[in-house]
Amino acid sequence: MMDMLFGLLGLLVVLLLLGGAVLVVYILVRRFWLQSNGERNGDTIMSVRRDLRSVFDSITWRMILVAILGMVMLIPLAFVDDIVDERYGLYRAVLKDIAGSWGEQQTLSAPLLVVPYVERFETKENVRDKDGEVRTISRTKRTLDAAVALPYTLDIRLTLSEEFRRRGIYQSLVYNADITLSGTFASRPAVEELSEHIERIDWHKAYLVFGLSDTRAIHEVADLQWNDTQWPLSPGTRQSQLMAAGFHAPLGDVLSQSEGEHRFELRFSVHGSEAFLFAPLGQTTKVHIASTWPHPSFSGKVLPGQYTVRNDGFEANWDIPHLARHYPQLWSLNRASYDVTGFTAGVRLFEPVFLYSLVTRTVKYGLLFIALTFMIFLVFEVTVQARLHVVQYGLIGLALTLFYLTLLSLAEHIAFLPAYLSASSIIILMITCYTAAALRSALRTAIIFVLLIGLYTLLYSLLQLEDYALLMGTGLLLAVVIVLMYVTHHMRSGTMGGQVGELAGSDPSG
Numbered sequence: 001m002m003d004m005l006f007g008l009l010g011l012l013v014v015l016l017l018l019g020g021a022v023l024v025v026y027i028l029v030r031r032f033w034l035q036s037n038g039e040r041n042g043d044t045i046m047s048v049r050r051d052l053r054s055v056f057d058s059i060t061w062r063m064i065l066v067a068i069l070g071m072v073m074l075i076p077l078a079f080v081d082d083i084v085d086e087r088y089g090l091y092r093a094v095l096k097d098i099a100g101s102w103g104e105q106q107t108l109s110a111p112l113l114v115v116p117y118v119e120r121f122e123t124k125e126n127v128r129d130k131d132g133e134v135r136t137i138s139r140t141k142r143t144l145d146a147a148v149a150l151p152y153t154l155d156i157r158l159t160l161s162e163e164f165r166r167r168g169i170y171q172s173l174v175y176n177a178d179i180t181l182s183g184t185f186a187s188r189p190a191v192e193e194l195s196e197h198i199e200r201i202d203w204h205k206a207y208l209v210f211g212l213s214d215t216r217a218i219h220e221v222a223d224l225q226w227n228d229t230q231w232p233l234s235p236g237t238r239q240s241q242l243m244a245a246g247f248h249a250p251l252g253d254v255l256s257q258s259e260g261e262h263r264f265e266l267r268f269s270v271h272g273s274e275a276f277l278f279a280p281l282g283q284t285t286k287v288h289i290a291s292t293w294p295h296p297s298f299s300g301k302v303l304p305g306q307y308t309v310r311n312d313g314f315e316a317n318w319d320i321p322h323l324a325r326h327y328p329q330l331w332s333l334n335r336a337s338y339d340v341t342g343f344t345a346g347v348r349l350f351e352p353v354f355l356y357s358l359v360t361r362t363v364k365y366g367l368l369f370i371a372l373t374f375m376i377f378l379v380f381e382v383t384v385q386a387r388l389h390v391v392q393y394g395l396i397g398l399a400l401t402l403f404y405l406t407l408l409s410l411a412e413h414i415a416f417l418p419a420y421l422s423a424s425s426i427i428i429l430m431i432t433c434y435t436a437a438a439l440r441s442a443l444r445t446a447i448i449f450v451l452l453i454g455l456y457t458l459l460y461s462l463l464q465l466e467d468y469a470l471l472m473g474t475g476l477l478l479a480v481v482i483v484l485m486y487v488t489h490h491m492r493s494g495t496m497g498g499q500v501g502e503l504a505g506s507d508p509s510g
Helices: 002-036 041-056 059-072 074-102 355-364 366-384 390-411 416-439 442-464 466-488
Strands: 106-128 134-149 153-167 170-185 198-201 207-212 218-221 224-226 229-231 246-250 262-273 275-278 284-291 296-300 306-310 313-321 330-332 345-349
Touching: 059 074, 059 366, 059 390, 074 153, 074 170, 074 262, 074 355, 074 366, 074 390, 106 170, 106 246, 106 262, 153 275, 153 345, 207 262, 275 296, 284 345, 296 306, 296 313, 313 345, 355 366, 355 390, 355 442, 366 390, 366 416, 366 442, 366 466, 390 416, 416 442, 442 466
Parallel strands: 106 275, 153 284
Antiparallel strands: 106 134, 106 198, 106 207, 134 330, 153 170, 170 262, 207 246, 218 262, 224 229, 224 262, 275 345, 284 313, 296 345, 306 313
């Protein structure tokens, strides 16, 4: 952005140099023409001075200078924008640090039933012995593999309790999730259908895998309830290619001893931040999420079928069939590879008033509001002949750019609305007091004060009505053009740019 700004300023400098060259040529030509018509040198110089004074006192010339000054104000605006980006980067670093200690975004992919089995492959090979005779030799090769089976029904019930964790001036929205997993596996999985070479199925070595993206954040967990038996949990998934992070529970001989429907239930609590996602592993997956946070943002591959959002929280329900996903209910671990975490759904705890996005949007309107403020003073010059020096325009522009820096510094410590009111009040009072000393008119100063209040009120409205910001901004620009056309429609066309006071129908002496 800075490269673009400096390129634009370079173009303005070139235009100013060209304008100066044209002005010098005009002076020389004017002087030569007057001397060729018999005027004395002194009269020629006075005539050229009058022409120059006419040009420099014209509204056109002042509009050009003010427009150039407005473009120059892009430089401090760019620096303010860089400061906002820098502070946002620092804020993100703090959030990442807090999440690293408390718990990051959690993705639950559970449970998966893993059943090891052995495959036997018979091969025949013709070999030639030392006597030159060809003989057929049978070779046997055994390989280890595992079947991955998903539950027939899966019910996930989740309660999110939000809280804020502070570090310095920054705070991060985090949550504690109380999770209950329950469901059924329909008898023993049909492992024998995966391959015709299965020699032995090790039912006694089966285990359940529970995938959780950030296991460091687990702070409370109960034993796995499988049918009427409790089984302890162990760290790790034992199959990194299946699930990178999580824990597992060995099931012993429960599958080899029973062929009926198996019920399971697991309760645990985990910390997290930003969002909670789940993978719908059941042939039928039902999920219920409840929280006291009133600003959910549902995300993932599937949105909730039913949800309720209230001021005191939200509830959401998903009912997802297995046909919605891209992986089957049963597969061989070594023969197929499926990313079960690639199809997830869930909720993100959304913060509706995000400081840095609001300040960034405010800065984007910076040039427009500087131009509007300059236009107010130019209208005063045209209508009531209240003149301001170009330096005064520059100081007013700098005060306007300081508004955004003041807003950012205050909003990092207090709420955005009080910060906006405080920052805008400071800048409005600064400009009003400064122009009061320059204009020396209570009425004109009061008008400036009211117009500035209107501008900053309009800016706040643009920030709050994000969906209608383009419509309101376009209407504002149309209103500006209409005002300029109305103010300048009496301007004479035969003067050197239309001097202040030289309006059609006006009395130059008065």
